[in-house]
Amino acid sequence: MKARDLLHSSTFRLSLLYSVLFTGSVLLLLGFIYWSTVAFMARQTDATIEAEIQGLAEQYRERGLEGLVQTVNERKARDPDSSSVYLLASPRYRALAGNLSSWPDASPDRDGWLSFEFKDPRAGGRVFQARARPFVVEGGLRLLVGRDTRELKATQRLIVQALLWGVAITLLLALLGGVAISRSSLRRIEQINQASREIMAGDLARRIPVDGRSDDFDQLAANLNAMLDEIERLMDGIRHVSDNVAHDLRTPLTRLRNRLEGLRLELQQDSPYRDAVERSLEDTDRLLSTFGALLRIARIEAGGLAARFVAVDLAELLADAQELYEAVAEEQGLTLRSQATGSAVVMGDRDLLFQAVTNLIDNAIKYTPRGGRITLGLRQAGPAIELSVADNGPGIPVGESEKVVQRFYRLERSRATPGSGLGLSLVAAVARFHRAVLRLEDNHPGLRAELRFKIVNTSIQQQNVKESTFRHPGVGGDPGESPT
Secondary structure (H helix, E strand, O other), rough: OOOOHHHOOHHHHHHHHHHHHHHHHHHHHHHHHHHHHHHHHHHHHHHHHHHHHHHHHHHHHHHHHHHHHHHHHHHHHOOOOOOOEEEEEEOOOOOEEEEOOOOOOOOOOOOOOOOEEEEEHHHEEEEEEEEEEEOHHHHHEEEEEEEEOOOHHHHHHHHHHHHHHHHHHHHHHHHHHHHHHHHHHHHHHHHHHHHHHHHHHOOOOOOOOOOOOOHHEEEEEEHHHHHHHHHHHHHHHHHHHHHHHHHHHHHHHHHHHHHHHHHOOOOOOOOHHHHHHHHHHHHHHHHHHHHHHHHHHHHHOOOOOOEEEEEHHHHHHHHHHHHHHHHHHHHOEEEEEOOOOOEEEEEEOOOHHHHHHHHHHHHHHHHHHOOOOOEEEEEOOOOOEEEEEOOOOOOOOOOOOOOOOOOOOOHHHHHHOOOOOOOHHHHHHHHOOOOOOEEEOOOOOOOOEEEEEEEOOOOHHHHHOOOOOOEEOOOOOOOOOOOO
């Protein structure tokens, strides 16, 4: 399973959305916890400072200024590592007592609180934040009572770190869960896709595996398998109808042709009926050819055609086709040449591939005016082999390239030309049978018909180039009908 397929899957995107929503919920929860905890600790700090102020106020009322100074010095001496901050200063803000060396350069807020930085000699002169309230006592003396907020800041940092780690872990677990769920879903979807590809390749007996969990995928697989059973039953019916048609119609048409042929031989050259018999023979041949092409296309598309897949050299195949049609092209005043370079080997049914190429050449000869040229091409283009038949005839109008491969579809200008409109349909069927791509492009002027094959691995070529064969899934039938 490719990472790109996993990232582009709808299950992963849905899991990612749920991960973002869940992470946002966790972030809101942790943010509320942070706000509540920090606010509680700030209120607790303010309450401690208020208690300190109340205690000093009582000492000042009972013992006066000397008692206040003594109390400040006693508290400083009793707990030198305390986070409490005291400073008694003169009206000119000169320090008289306390554990601050100078009055802070800060203005009180609207509630009368000061927030400032100070250097703590007990911590090697490091700078800390403090929060305090100032007062004016007897004689204009200044009193500052507060606490440093290093513990509050440390707690805030700890909560922020916990919040970030919590969000990161939550997001990571959500992503891992999304990947696990997506891989499970993609595995089941890939089973369906693989079965679908094999069915489209002709294996109509292939079915989608069911895990037996009775989940939604099993229900989907069961419904698809039921649909495939019905399709296989209908295709079997079509094949039986085709066989019956072949038996009931093709044989009488052949007998009719034989009788007409015998009648033509018995008629004199100057008989008034001889031309009518010959035209009837031509119509009968056209009917037999059309019927054979239809039957062959149906068998190819239904996977009912026997194929011995061998290593086929397309360069050799093109040379044989050129030799077969060179004289026909000269009679029509056309130039048939080849630009095939090197050899190109594909695995396939040689008879079918030869018939597809000759159909393309036959169409080119049919529609290219006298003096025109037809070019056979073969080249390797990246991971593919391109076999092409190009002419400088009228080509195909824009928007018609997809329609001309349909059965019996003919362009308006081609209706007076002999043919049944099945040539390109058969080429398209052979291309699908070999998992190739048929492209009809503008040759400026004319038409360029291209068959694009996947390159066969060299080791497979060497293994199969002699007598080795394998069977296309679910096929059986009759190779080797003439081009249509």
